[in-house]
Amino acid sequence: MFDSSSFPQNNEVRMPQIVSLPVTVITLKTESGCNVCVPLFCPQSVWINESDYIMSGRLAEDIQKHLLDKGNYSDLTYSYMPSEVALATFEAEVVPPKNNKMFNKYKHKLHLAYWQITDDCLIGMIPELGINISAETFEKLIEKAISGAQLEFIRKGRLNRVHNMVEVGWFANAKVLTENQDFRLHSPAELEKLNQSGTESTLKDMATHFACSETETVMLDDILKTVAEQLEGRYPRSVLLIGGNGSGKTAVISDYVRKRNRKKLTKVWETTASMMLQGLTGSTGWQKALVLACRELRDSQELLYVNHLIELFEVGQYCGNTVSIGEAMREHISRGEIILIAEATDDEVALLDKRVPGFINLFSHIRLVDMPEKKMAGLVKKAVKSMAERLKIKLETKAIEELLRLQKRFNPYSGFPGKTIRFVEAMMLKLTNPENECPVDHITMSDMYRSFSEESGVPEVLINPEVQLDQEAMQQFFKSRIFGQEQSIEIVTDMILSFKAAMVKPNRPIASFLFVGPTGVGKTEMAKTLAEYTFSNKSSLLRFDMSEYSDPLAAVRLTGDLGNSGSSLVTKIRQNPFAVVLFDEIEKAHYSFFDLLLQILDEGRLTGGDGQLANFCSCIIVMTSNIGAEENHRESIGFAKAGRTGEEVTNHFRHAVEKYFRPELFNRLDKIVPFHALGMDEQRPIIQREIELMCRSEGVVNRELDISIDDSAYEYLARTAYDPRYGARHMQRSLRQELVNPLAQELNRYPAKEMIKLTIHADESAGVVIDSVGGHQKKRDDNSLLALEEQVAMQRRLVCRIEQGTCYFNVLSEYDRYEQELRRSERDFWEDEARAQRYLNIKKRLTQFEIQKSEIIGYETALMKRLTGMASDVAGVPSKYAEWKRAFFDIKRRLHDAVYHNEHCTLALFSHDRILDRWTRFYTELFRALNIEFKQHLIILKAEKYEVLELPLPKENTQKNLTRVGMRFDLKSLNSKMLIAGEHGFVRYFPEPNQRNDLLIDVSDTLGDEYEPPQGVHRRTYFTNCQPSRTVREGKIRFAKSEDEYAFEQVQKYAEMVLQDFELRLNSALEGEANE
Known part of the structure; x- marks a missing residue:
């Protein structure tokens, strides 16, 4: 007291x-x-x-x-x-x-x-x-x-x-x-003043108390001492910590705040520009609220930490006010009313000094300079050792040293040592996670290489010296995609071997190539293949068409000086530092671009218009050009006719490039890679590959097709596709005209679900000929033993695929976890009623699945014995199999629900008021046929806003007085979202031959009152450009993707179709091909 x-x-x-x-x-x-x-x-x-x-x-x-x-x-x-x-x-x-x-x-x-x-x-x-x-x-x-x-x-x-x-x-x-x-x-006068200014704290609206991290900084005692002297002296001054990303600025501040709290000094608040704008914006405007917040800081003598200082000058302006939050705080900082702790990079400081001269002089500058490599390695080892002790895990010291080397080489953006420490911490937490299949307590060099490969995208085989690179497989990888360019492939793969042996120069791109040769010979395809092999992804190719950079502003557009920073070369490299950068048709670029290219090839870096630095040391630079191609083969562009040797062609292109480029640029190219014109021998494999790609297209894969292609078709296409003017690109156009378009016309003659046998051949007079036979697969008697055996075998294979799928694995893993908990403490386990009930349900599902599996194997065995004469009596199998299918369908639904728990969903109808009742009745009958519980809600338009009314409406309120725009059904059923997922889409409805109405059926995970109708759905313009998924005309429903028709009044048959489509989706999800 x-x-x-x-x-x-x-x-x-x-x-x-x-x-x-x-x-x-x-x-x-x-x-x-x-x-x-x-x-x-x-x-x-x-x-x-x-x-x-x-x-x-x-x-x-x-x-x-x-x-x-x-x-x-x-x-x-x-x-x-x-x-x-x-x-x-x-x-x-x-x-x-x-x-x-x-x-x-x-x-x-x-x-x-x-x-x-x-x-x-x-x-x-x-x-x-x-x-x-x-x-x-x-x-x-x-x-x-x-x-x-x-x-x-x-x-x-x-x-x-x-x-x-x-x-x-x-x-x-x-x-x-x-x-x-x-x-x-407070005195009474102060209390009155507090009441006048409001009882709520403005400071708490825009900031939170600084949350200190668990780990303490190491080897930064001098920096900490300087920060404390500036903030705790007789005349405290705002502090600005300057250093690169990951250099330890935030860690120093966190450590200082922890020690400040131990001294029981005033507290430190933490905020960002967005938090300040959100917290200060109100009815009084952020300016007045900011004054109150600064007054709170002054009276309490507490400190304010701002993460990125420069962001304060990017928020707060609006029409009629050009003053940012940062500029509004300037006067309070200069008078010493508030003390700020802030951090910024060198580039941000330079930009801030340019934008607001003199502002940074209000702070005491404390720089975190780059450490010598030995000191940095010691700091990282010390910090990692502390983390390892906390997580009770061992880490090889050599792994840390090698990680530093890799990150210095391939990830230079993030400052050190913070980047390395965060990487090691994330790796430790991932590898020691008990939920992993094989959690470890010792991290080796191999674990480090694997984790770095997963983060960067660089294949482990290229960075881990212990993993041998299969040179023959690498050569085959390129040759399977690039035809007739053995010399080019050898040059590119030699570079990869040098990269693997860590014999490429540091502080420069991994390699720089100039692919030169005629059009249509594989230069761009080589760049794509190189990106796919080196960085495991074709999307790692960053392509710039230099014909778009032929104007005098080319250089500033690439660096983002014109404000297009999002699409600039600098931004794309910072977002994807591991990439193949392709400058296509480089001879079309403006000469100012070559000055930028010179800097990229020489120093491996480029600075954008916003001061951000892009580092190209983890990139492969590829340029393509047709320089010298016309002179090399005037009669044939793209396909060789004969005559010149490979060495002569190489020398020709080298001299042409040397003549075209400035000496300083030519001297910085690692390799000039010549691409020879393609001959007739390369036509057949290219044709075969293009046809293989065509057969993998969606329109072919998703249909029941039996395609047979005769050798005569390959020979004809290879011969007619030859064009010396345009090379392989003409072959693609010819293939589309001779084969792809006629095949599409032939397929459109048959229903989508009909089995079609296609035979493709060619002769000189008729060209490519496509013979098709529809419905060649005979309809078998469903009661025949052979047909029944095939159905049973198909179901048995489905059971095995489900057993190998992700869904079943998750259920089995949860069951095993419960078993372990039960063995550990049986009494505690059964006291948790919810957990015990779920355990019993899962056990029941798994038991039922095993029973079903055993039964289907038994049916298949019995039928096989009957067909081979080893048994005679299988009379009861057909009826038992029918009952088995019904039971297995229910088990599949419950297995899926055990993982994804999707009992509830929403289906909403939006259309003209006149047809809304008809479609509401249709879906009411459909949901009853599917045993789906539902509640109806009327969606109306009132004062340009959507309101929802539960049905039935009160007696005093009738629908006649309301502007109806939709009907919402709140659904409850096992797998409800997957069950009706096929209903989603637009419907074109013709109640009369010349009367058209559009309908939107929206299926959503958003439940109940949280569901929001699409904005503007009540307007006719909302349906202007819609692509209908089905059309209802003359009382029949016809789907856009198939020729199937269903009578609008026969809801039961439509429900059977819904269940069939649902079972296909369910099987795919359980097999692991899809995920709900």
């Missing part, structure tokens, strides 16, 4: 008076290590897994805000704020009622926090129960604690269920922390 005489008594006090008062927090610890903090001041409140020291500070803030800042000093005088609090334990005997057989009579251990008020008065609190007691002596206090606990057990009915007793019985121990906290006591 404290003396109220310390309160300010008059209006003479101009600054708040600071008093120190004890604040006590009790921490209860569970058997599993979870902490529950209970404040003595307010035992009804608790915090989970928070430090008692932090909670003491937060409690002091709440007392300041809700009591002292409102002048409620008397409430504080009656509160529990003792300077010394002791802790004891006692046992309360639990005697259950006579009719309660769940518990036996036993003693329950509880804790008691108590303190002395006067010589004959003790106050106590039981933190587990949150009840307070008082007594004259300690013995009487214990007696009252036992009685109070027993009464609380009875009053709250804790003896009725085991869970109610677990709430108060799972704490292993407790401890008490009493910390003196500083409070501000």
Whole structure:
């Protein structure tokens, strides 16, 4: 308790008076290590897994805000704020009622926090129960604690269920922390001023208390000391930490704040530009709110940390106001009213000084300079060692050194050592995760190489010296995609071998190639293949068509100086540093581009218009050109006729390139790669590959086709595709004209689901001929044993694929986890009713699946024996198989639901008011046929806003007075979203031959009142460009992707179609080919 005489008594006090008062927090610890903090001041409140020291500070803030800042000093005088609090334990005997057989009579251990008020008065609190007691002596206090606990057990009915007793019985121990906290006591004049400015804190709206990280900085003591001197001196000054990304700026600030908290100095707030704008924007405008926030900081003498200082100057402006938040804070910083801690990179500092001259001079600059490699390696090892000890894992020292080398070489953007430390921490957490198939406690060099490969995209075989590169397989990879260019392939693969041996020059691109040769010989395809092999992805190719950069502004467009930074070369390289950069048809570029290219090839870097640096050291630079191609073969562009040797062609292109480019640029090219004109020998394999690609197209793969191509067709296409003027590109055009277009016309003659046998051949007079036979697969008698055996075998294969799928694996993994928990503690397991019920359900599903699997194997065996004459009686199999299919369909649905739990979804109809009733009746009947529970809600338009009314409407409200725009069905069924997923889309509806109405059927995961209709759906323009998924005309529903038709009135047949499509999607999901 404290003396109220310390309160300010008059209006003479101009600054708040600071008093120190004890604040006590009790921490209860569970058997599993979870902490529950209970404040003595307010035992009804608790915090989970928070430090008692932090909670003491937060409690002091709440007392300041809700009591002292409102002048409620008397409430504080009656509160529990003792300077010394002791802790004891006692046992309360639990005697259950006579009719309660769940518990036996036993003693329950509880804790008691108590303190002395006067010589004959003790106050106590039981933190587990949150009840307070008082007594004259300690013995009487214990007696009252036992009685109070027993009464609380009875009053709250804790003896009725085991869970109610677990709430108060799972704490292993407790401890008490009493910390003196500083409070501000205000005079009446100050309280009046606070009330006028508003009771809510503006500062809390725009910032949060700085959250310190767990790890402490290492080898940065000098920086920490300088920061403390600037912020804690007699005349504190704002601080700006300057350094690259990952250099340790935030870590230094976090460590400083931690040490500042230990000294019990004023707190540090943390914010960003977006948080400030969001928190300060209100009815009064952010300018006035910012003044109030700065005043709070001044009065409390607390500090404000801003993550990226430059962002403060990018928010706040609007029409009529050109002042940003940063500029508005300038005056407060210059007068020393507020103290800021900020961080920025060197590029940001330069840009900030250019944009707002003199602003950065308001800060004390503290630079984090790049460390020598040995010191950096030592720092990383020390930090990693600390993390490894915390995670109880071993890490090879050589792995850290090699990681530093790889990141210096391939990932130079992120500052060091932060990038390396974060990478190692993420790798440790991933590899030691108990949910992994094989969690490890020792990380090797191989683990490091594998993790770096996954992050960067560089194949492990190219960076791990222990993994041997298969040169023959690499050659085959390129030759299977590039035809007739053995010399070019050899040059490119030699570069890859040099890269593998770490023999490429540092601080430069991995390699720079100039692919030169006629058009249509594979130059661009070689670049794509190189990207796919080197970086495991064709999307790693960044292509720039230099014909688009032939104007004088080419250079500034590439660097983003014109404001197009999102599409600039610099931005794309920063987003994808591991890439093949293709400058296509480089001879068409403006000469100013070659100055940029010179810098890229020489230094491996380029600075954009926004000051951002792009590093090309992890890139392969490829340029393509037709320079010298015309002179080399004037008669044939693309296909060789004969004559010149490979060496002569190479020398010709080399001289042509040397003549065209400036000497300093030509000298920086690693290799000039000549591409020879293609001959007739290369035509056949190219034709075969293009036809293979055609056969993999969606229109072929998704249909039942049996395609047979005769050699005569290949020979004819190879011969007619020859054109010396345009090379291989003419071959693609010829193939499309001779084969692809006629094949498409032939396929359109048949329904999509009909089996078609295609025979393709050619002769000189008719060209390519396509013979087709539809429906050649005979309809077998469904009752025949052979047909039945094929169906059973197909279902048995489906069962095996499902068993290997991801869904079944997840269910099996969950079952195994429950089994382990059950073996570990059977009693605790069954006390969790929800967990026990789910375990039993999963066990039932798995048992049913195994039974179904055994039965289908038995049916197949019986039928095979009958067909081979080994058995005679299979009369009951057809009926049993039909029943099996129905049961297996239900098991599949429940297996899928066990993983994805998609019982609820929404289907909404939007259309003209006149046809809404007809479609509502249709879907009402459909949902009943599918056994889907549903609730209907009417969607209306009122004052240009959508409102939802539950049906049926009240009697006083009729639909005639409403502007109806849609109907919403809230659905509940097993796998409901997947079941009706095919209904989603636009419908073109013709109730009369010349009357058209459009309908939107929207199937969504968003449930109930959270569902929002598409904006503007009530307007006719919403349906202007819609592509209908089905059309309803003359009472028949016809789908766009098939020729199937269904009578609009025959809902039952339509429901059967829905179930068939649903089963196909369900099978795909269970097999792992799709995921719901």
